[in-house]
Amino acid sequence: xxxxxxxxxxxxxxxxxxxxxxxxxxxxxxxxxxxxxxxxxxxxxxxxxxxxxxxxxxxxxxxxxxxxxxxxxxxxxxxxxxxxxxxxxxxxxxxxxxxxxxxxxxxxxxxxxxxxx
Numbered sequence: 001x002x003x004x005x006x007x008x009x010x011x012x013x014x015x016x017x018x019x020x021x022x023x024x025x026x027x028x029x030x031x032x033x034x035x036x037x038x039x040x041x042x043x044x045x046x047x048x049x050x051x052x053x054x055x056x057x058x059x060x061x062x063x064x065x066x067x068x069x070x071x072x073x074x075x076x077x078x079x080x081x082x083x084x085x086x087x088x089x090x091x092x093x094x095x096x097x098x099x100x101x102x103x104x105x106x107x108x109x110x111x112x113x114x115x116x117x
Contacts, residue, residue: 014052014066014111020104021070021097022077030054041065043072063115070101 016028031039031051040061041052050069056062074080074097080090102109 014062016105016108016111019050019070019101019108021073021101024048024073024077026050026073028052041069043069043076045073045076048073059115063112067112071098074098074101 014028018025018027020026025048027047027049029049029051030036031042031053035042035051036053036055039053040056041050043050050066050073052062052066052069056065071094074094078093078097080093082090
């Protein structure tokens with residue numbers, strides 16, 4: 001049976017209610033119920049929503065999970081197809097996507113710098 005880490009309430013849950021990814025506004029909400037027991041975070045393309053678990057072991061895991069889910073949103077919004085696109089093209093689209101997300105949401109850089117330091 002895999003070892004489960006003790007999760008603690010992270011009182012500093014991301015302060016963002018929405019972020020812009022490309023032309024879309026992506027909602028940020030807490031995970032609840034069974035999803036919270038199974039996942040640290042999810043991205044729902046059909047709802048344009050990132051959901052984050054309200055409990056993390058520390059702020060660095062919370063911030064990395066948030067960034068991970070933003071990458072899923074970029075992957076969807078920018079139409080990246082893993083079987084069709086080679087690695088350089090995927091990396092180029094992801095870096096362009098991240099640049100547009102950070103440009104549209106300048107407070108994100110400050111947030112990640114603080115949480116990941």
